Structures are given as C-alpha cells and as structure tokens.
Amino acid sequence: MTAGLIPSVMPHLPILQVVVPMLAAPLCFLMRRGTVIWGFTTLVTWAAFATSLALLQATLADGTIRYEIGGWAPPWGIEYVVDATNAAVLVIVSGIAAVVMPFARRSVEAEIPANQHGLFYTAFLLCLAGLLGVTITGDAFNVFVFLEISSLSTYALVAAGAGMDRRALSAAYNYLILGTIGATFFVIGVGMLYMVTGTLNIVDLSERVPALQDNRTVHVAFAFLVVGLGLKLAVFPLHTWLPNAYAYAPSVATAFLAATSTKVSVYVLLRFLFMVFEPNYGFMAMTLDYVLLPLALVAMVAASVAAIHQYNIKRLLAYSSVAQLGYIVLGIAYGSVAGLTASILHLFNHALIKGALFMALGCVMLRVGDVTLRGVRGLGRQMPWTMAAFVIGGLSLIGVPLTVGFISKWHLIVAALGDGRWPIAAVIVGSSLLAVIYVWKVVEAAYLQDAPEGRVVREAPLSMLVPTWVLVLANIWFGVDADFTVEVARTAAMGLLRVTP
C-alpha cells in the first residue's frame, strides 16, 4: 500500500504543498479542544515542510517542475512552477512554520483567550497556505489571490494580540489599509501587463515583456508592481505598518510573520523584476540604481537608528527587520548574480535570525509578561537559556563570524566591492555597528542590571526552548558550513538572471 502510495503522490507534490494546509484550516475551526487543534496544526506544518524538502531535492536534481492544475495546460489553466528559487523560499516558509508550531502551544495558551484558539490556528494555516501559494504559483493573477489570502489572515493574526495590548487592533487596521493598497497596486500592474501581452502566465510574460522594454504601458505596470510589492515587503518609506504590527501581534504570529511574510514578497519582487521585466537599461534599470539602491541604504541606517531608540524589544527588532530588508533590497538593486545571491542568502539567513530572536522574546513574554527593556532586567541569570538564545541571535543579527548573519553580510560586501562600490560596503559595516548598539541595549539590561526585588521567574518550558534553540543552532550550523545555502542561492540567482553556469 505505502509502496504504491509514494510514487503516485510524488507527481502531485506541488499542489499538495498548498492544498493540505488550506483544507486543514477550516478543520481547525471545527475542533473544540485547544491541544487537539494544536497537535493537528503541528502535523500539517510538518507535512508541508516534508513536501517542500522533497520539492527542493527534486528541483536540484531534475531542474524546474511544472504542474498543470486539473490537467489544464497553460495558457488556459493555471500552472505551478517550482525551480531552485521558489523551492528554497518554500523550505524557508514551511520550515519556520514547522519550528514555530511546537513552540506555539504554551505561548498561545498564555496570550490568546481559550475560545479563540481554533480561530487563531485557522488563520495561521490559511496564512501558511497563502504564503506557500504565492511562492509556488506560476500565474500572475494567482499570486494576487494567494497574496490576499495570506494578508487577510495576517491581519487577523495581528489583531489576535488585542487581548494583551489594544494597540494590536490599530496596528492590524493600519496594516490592512496599507496592505490592501499594496495588493491593489500589484493587481493594477498585472492588469496592464495582461493588456499588452494577453497572458498571465509568468513564463509567457517573461518571453513577451522583454521585447516591450520601451512600451509606456509596461513602464507604468512596472511602477505599480514595484510600489505595490514595496508596500508588502516594507521597503523603507513604505514600512510604517510593520513596527506596530510586529510589536503587538501574539509572539507566535510575530515569530512566524517576521521570518516569512516579507520574505515571500521579496521573492515575488525578484520574480517579476528579473524574470519578467529584465531591467537592463532605461527607465527600469534606473529605478534599480536611483530608487531602490538609495532607499535600501537609507533603510539600513535610518531604521537601525530608530531601533536604538525603542523601549519595547519586539518593536526594536521590528525596526531592525526594516533595516535588514534594506540589505535584501540592496542586493536586488545591484542586479548582478553576486548581489542576488547575497539577497537570497539573506532571505534565508534573516528568517533564521528573526525567528530565533522573536521566539526567545516569546519565552520572555510567557514568563515575565513584559518584553520591554524593563521586563528583561536580570533575566540573564533567571532565564539563562532563553537569554543565551537571544544573545546568539543578536550576534547573528550583527553579523559576527560563525553565524549566518556574517555569511550574508560577507556576500553583500563582496558583491559591492566587486563593482568597486566601496562606499556601499562602508554603509553596510556602519549599519552593522548600529546593530551592535541596539543588541547591546538588551544584553546590558538582561545581564548587567539586577532583577526587580521579589520577582521570581522560572526558565521557559522545554517545549518552547527546544524550538528556539533549533533555530539558534541552525544560525550557527549554516554560519559555519554555508556551502549548501550559498550553492542554492547562487543557483537561484543564476536562474532568475538566466545566466548559464
């Protein structure tokens, strides 16, 4: 039975990747007991992770997989396309979900009222299905639909923090307004591309659009797509929704979203920018050089400075995320294989870093109920494992050697120096020094200040520490042995730029 099952399931992995979490979501809503819902959700995320690993292995071995949904061949049907780039993003998204879920049980019990658990896990799985769908689909309009599935559930996840802090509600509202404008801009851009090319299939678009480099409609579509996706991925001046959304969402939601949702938007931007538009000269190439590049540099510095001034540590890390997204956009703005490799590498590495840091904060939230600089005073001795995880995550964020943060910054700087742009390399180093300051603020409070009189705090439970440390050790593992991740990132970058090795 099993021997016959596996070969018959293998060809359908691309659709199972999305459909399994999507169908599981409403089932969560129907279940009653919190533990059962949690166990079920965990199994689904693990199944999704296994699927994405199998897909990554298959693409690295055999190249691109194209799956026609319902047997309808494109251009009529929607197809799913898996290549090295999105297989890697699928692994990031489902992998983070699989690590966050075991962590979620205690954290959700503490932060969300019991009658909302089913809804919370439903929204979580829908968000996961949406993010995986955005990544895997080969149809431009389908990207929009999945983007909205993930976004709508994200707004609900953020608003679920209202039990802890009412600011979660206004954060969710702002995110909803800006996210919807972003998605609508995206769909306007897609409509204009359809107008001039008559297709929505991304592979077909990538064959027809480059011939229309000087078409005005294509230029407008490009502008709408870049701004729309810029809103979704929080490029510097469009980042205003992000700090509050990450700061006041429940810990589980923050850890998952910070590690995945903006990354998926980055992936869509990469896909459209380099596969569809191929900005080699003129208006579109200038957008990279004169819009994205300066904004990325400003983000790296300004958001880091803003992070230094934060008192709430989740908010501090959220501003740091804006700065880190600056690094990713910087690599995209180079437009070279080296730059894109660094970007994709940081996509993966930043997911590990922020996942670990926000999960450590989730442990603090559970035990202390306060994630401000006041709340973590003296925790270095009271919660040694949690704070050690935070310190290693923080070192990785700064980019200390032997951590993943170092690997991505190294590649970014090498890419900058390769083009002779040493001032950019200097800004990267400068921004890392700013990261030292804001990470140090937390370390100083946790290790050098005394705990408040009479506060008794126990170490976080193992069910939360183990997932946190899995990500922390991944930070070190992929920081020491980066060959595999660099190889995947380079394959992905060359695939996007259509450079043959």
Next chain:
Amino acid sequence: MLELILGKYNYWIIVVLMMTGLYIVVARGNLVKKIIGLNVFQTSVFLFYISLAKVTGGTAPILTGKDETFSNPLPHVLILTAIVVSIATTALGLAIVVRIREAYDTIEEDEIHEMERVDLASDREGREP
C-alpha cells in the same frame, strides 16, 4: 484633445475614481470612511479590468454557432475573484473597527494616535498591566 478625453473616457473615469478613493484613505481621519475610500479605490480597478476586456462590437461570450466577435471573458472572471477579496477585506476591516471602538471608545484616527502616545510613554514608566 477632444479625442484624448472622449476616446479614452473609460480610463478617465477609472483615474478619477482611483484618486478619489486614495484621497479619502489618506485625508479622512474616520476609520470607517477610510474603508469606504479603499472600496472606491478597489472599484476603480474592477472597472479597469472590465473595460480592458471590451472588444468593439463584441458580444457576450456565449457560443451560438454563429460567427460573432466576443468580449474577452477572462478579465471579468478575474475581477469576480477580486470582488470577493475586496468584500472580505471590507468585512475584516469593519470588524477591526468595531473592536477598536470597544478598546479606544473612538474611531477617529488622531484621537487613537494621541492615546497610543500615552500608552507608549507609560510603557517606559512601568505601568502595571
């Protein structure tokens, strides 16, 4: 000039609607009005898709066996999906506004901002939750 205005009148309607919607979202402080603005903005995009599918002299795409020109049905179908998305967004947005009203006792943006400034300051002073 006249041709530019009359010949492409559908685009002018779309642009006016789009800017009206965006302006309401940006300029209004009332959270419900912002969502209405968002709706106007999204509606302009629906019209954009529908009007780009129109083929001059084309009829509804129903196969009758006769030789006819048809309008392109695909954008119409796409926009059905987008309308569903828009309704879901509106519903969720309004639900959040209801919760905001319960938590802050107002739906005016500037008053909420003022209260959040106070919240942020009391974070630092060590207010017990």
